Amino acid sequence: MSIGQTKPLLRALGGEALTPPPWWLMRQAGRYLPEYRAIRAKARDFIELCLTPALAAELTLQPVRRYHMDAAILFSDIPLVPHALGQALTYREGEGPVLDPIEDFAGIARLKLGQIKSRLEPVFEAVQRVAAALGPETTLIGFAGSPWTIATYMVEGGASKDFRRVKSWAYRDADGFGALIDLLVEGTVDFLAAQMTAGAEVVQLFDSWAGILPEPAFERWVIEPTKHIVAALKRRFPDHPIIGFPRGAGLLYERYITETGVNGVGLDTMVPAGYARSRLQQFATVQGNLDPVLLIAGGAALESAVKELCRTLSGGPFVFNLGHGVLPETPPANVEALASLLAGLNAVK
Ligand code: CP3
Numbered sequence: 001m002s003i004g005q006t007k008p009l010l011r012a013l014g015g016e017a018l019t020p021p022p023w024w025l026m027r028q029a030g031r032y033l034p035e036y037r038a039i040r041a042k043a044r045d046f047i048e049l050c051l052t053p054a055l056a057a058e059l060t061l062q063p064v065r066r067y068h069m070d071a072a073i074l075f076s077d078i079p080l081v082p083h084a085l086g087q088a089l090t091y092r093e094g095e096g097p098v099l100d101p102i103e104d105f106a107g108i109a110r111l112k113l114g115q116i117k118s119r120l121e122p123v124f125e126a127v128q129r130v131a132a133a134l135g136p137e138t139t140l141i142g143f144a145g146s147p148w149t150i151a152t153y154m155v156e157g158g159a160s161k162d163f164r165r166v167k168s169w170a171y172r173d174a175d176g177f178g179a180l181i182d183l184l185v186e187g188t189v190d191f192l193a194a195q196m197t198a199g200a201e202v203v204q205l206f207d208s209w210a211g212i213l214p215e216p217a218f219e220r221w222v223i224e225p226t227k228h229i230v231a232a233l234k235r236r237f238p239d240h241p242i243i244g245f246p247r248g249a250g251l252l253y254e255r256y257i258t259e260t261g262v263n264g265v266g267l268d269t270m271v272p273a274g275y276a277r278s279r280l281q282q283f284a285t286v287q288g289n290l291d292p293v294l295l296i297a298g299g300a301a302l303e304s305a306v307k308e309l310c311r312t313l314s315g316g317p318f319v320f321n322l323g324h325g326v327l328p329e330t331p332p333a334n335v336e337a338l339a340s341l342l343a344g345l346n347a348v349k
Contacts, residue, residue, distance in 0.1 A: 006136075006137070007136075007137055007139045008022035008070045009022040009024070009141075010201065010202070012317050012318065012319050013202060013241035013243070013263050013285050013317070014241070014263075014317075015317050016317060017315055017316050017317055017318065018314075019346065020314075020320075020344075020346055021313075021320045022070035023070055023319065023320035023342055024070055024319070025069065026073070026245075026266075026321060026322055026326065027326040028064075028067075028069060028326060029060060029062055029063050031328035032326055032327070032329070032330040033062055033063065033066070034332075035062050036059060036062060039058065039059060043055065045091060046077070046091045047080070047090075050075070050076045050077055050080060050122075051122040051123070053123075053128075054129070056074070056075045056076060056123070057130050057133070060072050060073070060074055060075040061130060061133060061134075063335075064134070066332070067336065067339045068138075069339075070139060071141050072130055072134055072138055072141065074123070074126065074130065074140070074141065074143060074195070076123055077097070078145030078150060078153075078206055079097040079099065079145070079150070079153055080120060081120075081144065081145065081184070081187055081188065082111075082153065082154050083119070084116045084120050085187065086110060086111055086115065087099050087102065087154060088100045092158075095159065096158065096159055097158055097159075098157065098158040099154055099157050101155060101156060101157035101165070102155055102180070103165070104176070105176055108176075108179055108183065111183060113183055113186060113187055116187045116190050116191055117190055117191075117194055124198040127140065127198035127199050128199055131198070139201050140199055140200050141200065141201070141203065142192060142195030142196065142198075142200030142202070142204075143203055143205070143206060144203070144205060145188075145206050145208070146188070146205045146206060146207035146222065146226060146246075147181045147184035147188060148181070148210060148221045148222050148225065149207050149208045149209045150184055150188075151166060151177075151184060152209045155180075163212055167212075167217075170217060170220075171217070174220070181221060184225070188205075188229055189232045189233060192233055193232075193233060196236075200240075201240060201241075202241045202242070202264075203233070204242075204244075204245060204266065205226060205242070205243070207226070208245075208247045210247055210256075211247055211248015211250060211268070215252060218252050218255075218256075222246060222249075222252075222256065223256060223260055226244055226246075226260040226262070227259060227260045227261065230244075230262060234261070241263035242263055242264070243263065243264035243265065243266055243287060244257075244260055244262035244266065245268075245287075246265075246266075247268045247324065248268055250270070250271075253267070253271065253280055254279055254280060254283070257280060257283045257284045263285060264286070264287050264317075264319065265280065265286055265287065267287065267288030267323060268289060268324060269289055269292070269322075269323025270323070271323075273308070273309055273312040276288075276289075276312075277312055277313055277316065281313065281316040281318070285317035285319060286316075286319070287321045288320075288321050288322070288323050289309070289321065289322070289323035290305060290309060290321070290323060291323055292322045292323065292326060292330070293327070295326065295327070295330050296329050296330050296331070296334070298333070298334040298337060302338065306338060306341050306342070307345075310342075320342060
């Protein structure tokens with residue numbers, strides 16, 4: 001990151017150790033906020049929310065207005081990429097995305113890579129609107145799902161317990177499945193590059209299902225595609241930091257960081273902070289990883305966990321976040337308490 005950068009999140013992603021650490025929360029916009037529920041109740045469906053620039057921009061800004069996080073993350077969702085490729089997408093209450101499953105080459109052949117930019121134009125307009133509305137200290141984060149995680153939804157047709165369809169395709173016919181991953185790599189680069197052009201200063205790749213693969217498959221379907229995406233984006237936007245979130249990667253976090261070239265890495269809830277300090281923080285800015293349930297519990301449990309996490313990781317480049325997204329049951333007052341706790345860390349420096 002260029003010298004003279006003043007936004008705390010960009011400084012941390014550039015390698016600086018800051019106290020208090022910059023912070024934002026995955027899923028910081030969402031059902032735990034009454035102002036989100038008010039807008040959600042008025043929209044016909046969730047996809048319409050994501051593809052209406054004024055609404056997506058408003059939802060992006062809601063949590064930042066309340067809590068003054070160091071970053072706004074674009075309000076959108078990862079299955080919009082398969083939607084733009086032409087795969088039918090719906091949302092079922094309490095279940096998340098449901099897609100018409102793709103199982104073979106014919107399914108891949110029907111996807112229209114050329115449509116990504118045109119069909120997701122409202123997303124880029126939302127990015128422009130947010131960029132224009134944010135204060136000078138706040139960073140705008142764009143995002144996409146990683147090819148592997150997007151492919152799990154595309155092949156399983158939605159959420160899955162054991163991922164047997166997508167895994168068995170990948171094991172049985174690596175070349176055929178690889179064609180889907182290659183297409184998603186290209187689409188993801190286009191999608192993220194367009195977000196950066198529109199004003200996203202950082203992008204995060206959500207690889208929510210990275211942790212279900214054994215090492216050789218992790219290398220082929222998580223590390224390799226991520227490496228290509230990072231390299232392609234860095235050629236066009238060398239100064240834009242990229243955060244990777246290979247949820248559940250466990251002992252493979254280290255390979256993920258050193259081999260993909262990400263600037264920052266999102267740690268899931270299970271990564272021990274001491275391990276992150278001794279083995280990961282030397283390679284990238286670490287981001288995470290408070291248990292989202294502590295944000296429901298609140299009180300002394302929240303306070304001691306936040307302080308301990310910051311004590312362990314604040315000696316190096318660190319961005320405070322959760323280990324997964326904010327849960328809908330989270331009391332908004334606990335997020336307020338978290339904001340105060342983090343702000344108060346200055347005193348104990
Ligand atoms: O972080 C943010 O606030 C930005 C917006 C964002 C959403 N989804 C909004 C959303 C982001 C970054 C995502 C990422 C996402 N979406 C991931 C990766 C991160 C993760 O959680 O592992 C995944 C796997 C999805 C797919 C998805 N979308 C699921 C599984 C669900 C259902 C779960 C749920 O909470 O309902 C969604 C729906 C969704 N995405 C909602 C929101 C605010 C809830 C929709 C509603 O209001 O009903």
